[in-house]
Amino acid sequence: MREAAFVKQNKEKWIAFEKAINLGSKTDPDELADGYIQLTNDLAYAQTYYAESKTLLYLNALASQAHQKIYKNKKESRNRILDFWGHEFPLFFRQYHKTLGISFLIFIVAVAIGSISALNDSTFVRLILGDAYVNETLNNIANGDPTAIYKSGSEIGSFLGITINNIRVAFLAFAFGVITSIGTAYILFSNGVMLGAFITFFYTQGVFFEANKQIWLHGTIEISVIIVAGCAGLIMGNSILFPKTYSRRVSFMKGAKDGLKVVVSTLPFFIIAGFIEGFITRYSNMPNWLAFTIIWSSLTLIVFYYLIYPILLHKIHAEKIHRAQDQP
Template identity: 60%
Template structure:
């Protein structure tokens, strides 16, 4: 169906719905829900056949306003905490895959930059990691226990300290998004350069595999979820720079809300990463196959939850919505 025909057929209903929302003229919550369902059907249709159009932006705005009105005073379900993580957040996160990819690419770029700088300048690693850490690690290597740093602190103390620090970094990556996303990119750059120089340091000492099979037991979740938190900051930055059909203030507020949801989603992962670092990483005597299994499982979990599952939910919702729209030509 041509866009002009689609708009002509439905614009009267959209305008009545918009007027009713503004004037609180709907007779019952059921009527509001039915109209909201109709608008979301039209929104899904527009997403499929008219991407980037003014019609799509208008319907998205209308559906958002209706959603807020429906759920503003709705009594929360006892299962809301669970459904937030299993349905609400993953479904919404689909629309931020581009920001996630950008955060990942920037992080990978600066990891490479950190490694290259460490290879080019012998003093670079010390300038990034600090003399105390480098000297301690050199002593550990001399004592045939290069990963001994993970055994210096008690399990619970390390677990709590690492978890709190990771959440702090995630919040910084999110909050610094208010500087049009540039602050978030700076946080990514810092952490990526540190990781690149850190891994090159062990490579130079002939201990790359020993470092990888140990550090990435906790680092797989930790690093990738920091990238997700950076995605939250980029969402805030996008809200400032590209408001679309919203006012800049409204777009900024929406970006803050969406970014905060993303950060909240990372907390359980940071707890798991902190547990691994506090209780598991220190078990440097574990066989390689077990370390590889933990690393591969962690990577699969993160990719499933933040990439594949949102795509699956989006396609599932889109297929259901499109099938309910009458076939027209």
């Protein structure tokens, strides 16, 4: 995009934000917080394509002015990595909660389809999971240990292999967004169908509780962040389908960058899930209270980090901007 077109497309938004900061406008604090996030996105774009331009100087000055008013009493973090996961990403991710909801809906519908299919067609599970896996699991069930498959291999080997595979699935869900959201929806749908068939298989064998107690030890985080990775792919895919006021190329570049941020945020959680599956899930004789404590703690962690914390951080950010408006 030419610089003149970039300025024409966004100047009214920048001017409105500048007035809100300088003149104590009574604009909704939430809108101001969104405006600040959009401004920093535009600044990053200008830094890439309009180096040493007047536009870049203006945006840099405006962002610095806003940041100084909002965070004038805050010391800059020296740890960029911790700042990304602790502040930058959650604040950024708030804008994509609706997209996360769509990703979740696609996955849940697929789980339901997989479950219903497995209940009504005894051959469906073999089609989805493969004969070798089904036969081995049936033997494990007959031997009184439905999840014995998680005990195979060394702990460290299992941890590394599982973590790498889960990260591969996450990046695959993101990468398929390059063929629009349909590609990512396919990855979410296929994984959802597989999960539905997998869980229902244990139900039909009469070991639903015993199996799920172990599976969801690691599965709570693993499945949740696959849905988050699907959200990343939908962000990129939607940027192609719905460019809004941007050119399709610029919209795609922004969507790819935003989606990559989201998928990168999942890496620590995949490591946690891999650790649980490699070192903890194999202990099928653990007390029920301990298993469900781990499951609910995992669910609480995911819900807090991706849903509750971004909302709280966004409100705090909006309040800081609101207070900054009334200061000289």
